[in-house]
Structure formats: C-alpha cells, structure tokens
Amino acid sequence: MFEHILVPVDFTDKSAKSLDVAINMAGLHRARLTLLHVIETLEYEDSELQAFYESLESAAWTKLKPMAEQCAKAGIQVDQDVIFGRRAVCIVDYASDEKADLLILGSHRIASANPPKNLLTLSYQVSLMCQCPVLLVK
C-alpha cells in the first residue's frame, strides 16, 4: 500500500488531471498527499530576479490553496510546498527526502507511430531518475 503520494503540479490542465488521479489513489490507499510546486531558477542571481521569484512563489501558494481544498474535501490529508531549483532534480530529491512511495504527475501523449527524437521531457526525466514508483497521467 502506498502511504505518501507526491504530486508535483505546474497549475496546467495536466496538473488538474493528475490531481484527480492522485486523490482517487490516496483514497484507495488511505495515503496522504503532498502537492509540490517547483519554481525553476536561473543560474545567476540579482535583486530583480529575487523579486520576480518572490512574486512567483506568492502566486504559487495562491494557486495551491484550491487544490489543497479539493483534497481536503475528499477527506485526504494534504500538505503543500513550494521550492526553488531545477525541476526534475528537485522533484526527485524531494520525493526521496520526504519518503514519498508514489509520485503522480501529468505527462503528455505521444503517437507511437511518430515518436519525437528528444524524449527528455520533465515527466520522463523524473520517471527515469525517481527511486519510487511513478504514475504518469496522460
């Protein structure tokens, strides 16, 4: 049984879909959820950039709130977090540090007859690097 499900979200329609699946899975497994938003950072720092990051963080917490309420309404214990860094690595490290035993994230459909040459999208990077099971919602 899964006990702690990590759900990285970027507030797109894909995230909404993966949250629905996560709520369902959490209900079946009686697991707790953590909603995670990672703000991708640039290599260099300056004061203007810092203000920009702060506004992104503030917006992220605002957008996380209704998602957390959706979980709570379904009777699911939920935590939220906003962190900064390179998204794929941050998500994988967070899952490991917080001992998540399932990661659910939105992905995209690819036509098998015409696969793209570059498959290194965020969801595939995470699913390759993550140490726990990963469910990609398409």
Place this chain on the structure above:
Amino acid sequence: MSFTHILVAIDFSPQAKAALDVALREAELHQASVTLVHVLQHHPHTEVTYIRGNPENQRGLAAEFGSLQPLGR
C-alpha cells in the same frame, strides 16, 4: 477515476516481478483486469556461425567448437 484494465509488460526480470506485484495490488484495489504481455524481439537477420578447418577432421572440429564466430549480419 479508477483503472479498469492494467497492462503489465514483462521480461521475466526481477524488476518485472516487482512491477507485477504492484500491478496485482492495484488491480485488486481498482477491481481492474490485468493483461500480461511479453514481447519477443524480432530479429531481421539470422545469426550464422562457421567453423574453421576441415569438417571431416573430427579432432580439429572439436577444437574449433569452443570459439564459434559470428559470420556477420
């Protein structure tokens, strides 16, 4: 959303066994059916080997059996 049909691709490795365990557990929770699939890789070329030496020379043949070499593809 519940899953109704879970496809498990297996290659008989320990990892496939672990995946199957998870799939069966999820199938039970979701009351889903499970299909196991194993894909046999299609080889467009047949591997051919040859033995150097005189085939009639049984002693030479035995000596060469230990070092079969692919003829190429």
